[in-house]
Amino acid sequence: MGKFFFKAYSFFLFFIFIFLQAVFAQQKQQKAKKPVDLVYPQLDTEHSRWFFFSSASRPFGMVNLSPDTQLNGAWDSGYRYQTDTIKGFSHVHGWQISALSVMPVTITNQNKQNVFTDFYSKFKHSNEKVSPGYHLVKLERYGITAELTSTKRVGFHRYTFPKAVTPAILFNLNTLLGPCNNVDGKMEQTGAKTLSGEITMSPTMRRPKVFKVFFQIVLNANIDSLNRDEKTGNYLVFTDKKKATVLMKAGISYTSLANAKSNINSELPKWDFNAIVEDAKKEWNGMLARIKIKGGTEIQQRRFYTDLWHALQGRRTISDANGAYPDNTGQNFRIGQLPLDKNGKPKFEQYNSDAFWGSQWTIQTLWGLVYPEVMASFSNSLLQYAKDGGFVPRGPSGGNYTYVMTGAGTTPFLVSAVQKGLITENLQEVYQTLKRNHIAGGMMEKAGYEHKTAKGGGLAYYIKKGYVPYPNPDGNFASHQDGASLTLEYAYQDWTLAQLAKKLNLTEDYNYFIKRSSNWRNVFDESIGWMRPKDVNGNWLKKYDPYQFGKGFIEANGAQNTWYVPQDMAGLAQMMGGKEKAVDKLNAQFELAQKLGFTAGTSHAEETHPEYKRIPINYGNQPSIQTAFIFNQLGRPDLTQYWSRRVVDKVFSGLSPDTGYNGDEDQGLMGSLAVLMKIGLFQMNGGTEQNPEYEFGSPIFDQVDISLQNNKHLIINADGTSAERCYIKSVQENGTDTERRYINHLEILKGATLNFKMSNQP
Structure with a gap:
């Protein structure tokens, strides 16, 4: 009996040894995998x-x-x-x-x-x-x-x-x-x-x-x-x-x-x-590998690096290795030449790019933090278009303007680049270049793909009346002539331009554009608590339904677009009756959107589907992708943490050919958004204020280590985080307790370690 027991015990130990070797070998193999x-x-x-x-x-x-x-x-x-x-x-x-x-x-x-x-x-x-x-x-x-x-x-x-x-x-x-x-x-x-x-x-x-x-x-x-x-x-x-x-x-x-x-x-x-x-x-x-992660499942890690891969493609180089590039902005095609450094290499690239519509919540935050050289190159490219053709483009293709989407979406992008120290030369000239798009004759006058006229964007009405009317009384000229959305977009972009005017001590310009940035108030109907289109005579749109897609709103409905005031969430909450009522309203929208999976179907075309078009929050397109972080602005970071995790788990966690971005990954925008939500950092106004702030969400990994260009690191520790343990109970910054739920850009550049204590209770 004793001999049998000894043999069995020996066999058991041998089995355990072999099993542990296999486990350790598998772990070593997994650890050996590189992000690519x-x-x-x-x-x-x-x-x-x-x-x-x-x-x-x-x-x-x-x-x-x-x-x-x-x-x-x-x-x-x-x-x-x-x-x-x-x-x-x-x-x-x-x-x-x-x-x-x-x-x-x-x-x-x-x-x-x-x-x-x-x-x-x-x-x-x-x-x-x-x-x-x-x-x-x-x-x-x-x-x-x-x-x-x-x-x-x-x-x-x-x-x-x-x-x-x-x-x-x-x-x-x-x-x-x-x-x-x-x-x-x-x-x-x-x-x-x-x-x-x-x-x-x-x-x-x-x-x-x-x-x-x-x-x-x-x-x-x-x-x-x-x-x-x-x-x-x-x-x-x-x-x-x-x-x-x-x-x-x-x-x-x-x-x-x-x-x-x-x-x-x-x-x-x-x-x-x-x-x-x-x-x-x-x-x-x-x-x-500039972002290293620890923890999470293998699927979560694979999806994360796939999202990051998407953030670094789509927008294409069109300049040659020697710096020659195609310029189609003038009457006749010409070959331009980018400036060269002392080694004879181009200082930046020239690009073909879809719109920067929604970039304030996506690529400009991610690139500005993790890939500053990319943001600087794109910024200089946009300014090169302005030197050649007179205007910073919304989305250039074929070396020319395309007037894709609306407004002056590259203004926030370039202002953010300035505020983060990526564009430092000729700032007065940069400002005047951006300003041209915000006045008569600029990009704001043109609606989507409006090549031959300049009335679809309704800028003259915006300046005179304080809003863009819907319908456009001048007629239909192009796409996206939806006055309520245009008003909201212009107001935010005016605010970002005002921040650059402030930086350069252009007081008169600052006062002018900061006043225009409050024009969003002219399309908010306090009697019903929603943004609402207004006609040229100042009358509210009759038979208004805030869940009706596209009626006065660009690729959105009124419920989604009501929250498009990233420059003044406090003012919006006040008009809604206070922060508590605003929280209740937005929370109810998330609860309803959750039933539809937070997206309008699985492709861009499904946004007009009878059911999906009525979704109050849509993380399948740009107009409402900031909404989970609005709770931070309203004093409820717990709800930002809760809902941002729910969105990530539902919308940005699949790993198959039939799931991912619901058909509307506009050249890295949604991939960038997914990355930011997963590392738990966000910029509501696109990082366009002086010393931009990164507010906290709910990281899905135990550790995120971001390598900065100056060889410093931003490390975010959130040990034990999970779908249930999604709440940040306390924060330490560089070993010191802090009540803040954000970190600013200059603090990050010095190198910083954030320790989040995660909890299953808010």
Whole structure:
């Protein structure tokens, strides 16, 4: 009996030993994962947009190389996860721009007559690998393994063809690609292994001018022949049959063929494909690892770094490695030149970008804290547009203004950059440049996509009457002529401009714009407690329903937009009857919104759905994404902590192709918002006041360690935080107890440690 017991006990100890070894090995493996390895690129790709998905891309890269499964339109196009057919690999996925689609093929007797019109291939996700900077997929029709990577301005392909086939590459230069038609595509052989060409992107409703892209192709295999199809205008390149693996570089430029070649020489002179994949991975990891997290589940960590990855893409570089850039702001196209540093490198990049509509609650807070060099580069780019065309753009595309969305959304962005010390030179000139958008002749006069008139924005009424009337008495000129929303937006943007005037001691201007910033009061109906549209005669909109979508409000309803007063929440609460009543009102809206999951469906189009359009808080679009943090302003931080956690858990926690951002991830805005909510930091007015404040939410990780550009760190400890333990009971800043529920920018720059004691009770 004793011997048996000893053997059993020994076996038990051995089992425990093996089990613990396995556990420790698994933990070590998990710890060894780098942030870049946790990114899930296919997030929400069942609801993708043309610029949404980027696999073989660098941060803000000019080249965004990836497979396209849907080609029609800006929405629901590009890489759509549920579509099992690849229609080409294209190099440009940006706001209103697209270009250079290629497809490796094998030529047989069956397809040689119709390959130009019948070349799509099925694929399986089981034969696909995707990570930041890399994409591998097997084309079932041809048996070709296609691998993609890139530098900032050069796409790099590796095609492995089956043996004993005729390898070829189709250049589908003249085709619809997402938001625009590619036309007048031309290509010629310029050497034994080189090709050169250009493509014209046709104008779109949003981008009013043509836009050209030039490209240089370099292969590691000899070109056997180049065939052009007369009907489609596209090209088929036959390569050396003896080479089963073909490498191809595709350098692009929006200025000239010479610069397309120069971009290759500058960024990709060698042929080591695997080295470029690793370099892309290293660059992405360097950006993502600026925020290190501990705690949480593996899914929470993976979703966090996927959100952060989204915050660093979508908005695309359009300047060349030597600083040349396309300027389309004038009557005639010109090639501009960015200023160079002492080493001959451009001081910043020039960008193609969707609107900065809602950036005050998203990218300008995240970039300004974690990626200040990115915010500085974008700020200088916006100011360069103003030097060229006279105005800071709302969202530039094709080197020109697009008048996307409304107002002067880049004013808060640039003011925040100034207040955070990222723009320090020529501040008087910067102010005057921004001011031009707030007066007659500026951006505020134009409604969405209003290219040829300047009445849709209703600025003259805003200045004279103190509000923008709805409907616009001058007629319909464009999109988004919703007077109540425009009034709220202009008032906030005026307030941010006033902060810069104050900084520069421009007292008269400060008084003027600070007075205009109170115009929001003119569209608040105290008798019902909601923002309400007003006609040109000052009459409230009749039969008003605050839950009616789009009637006087831009991509929102009155219930959502009522809280769009980030510059004066105290004043709004007073008009509602006091902070307590305001809290009760907003809390009731959250309780109702929770029943619909805090979003208007799973895509932007569902906002007009009979049920979803009546949601009182919508975290699927920008107009009400600040609302959870309003409770901080009303003296109830516990409700900010409670509701921000509920929103994160419901809206920003999924990790699958059919969940993520509900179809409206406007180039990093919603990804940035998710990151900020998860680390528990937010800026209600977009960080536009002097020494901007970051207010606290409810961190979802035990520790967040943010590396600052000056080699200091902001560390947020929230040990034991969870969905139930979401409340901050007490705070220590650098070891000292504090009653404050915020930290300011200068304190962060000195390096700071915040210790949050978390509780399941408010």
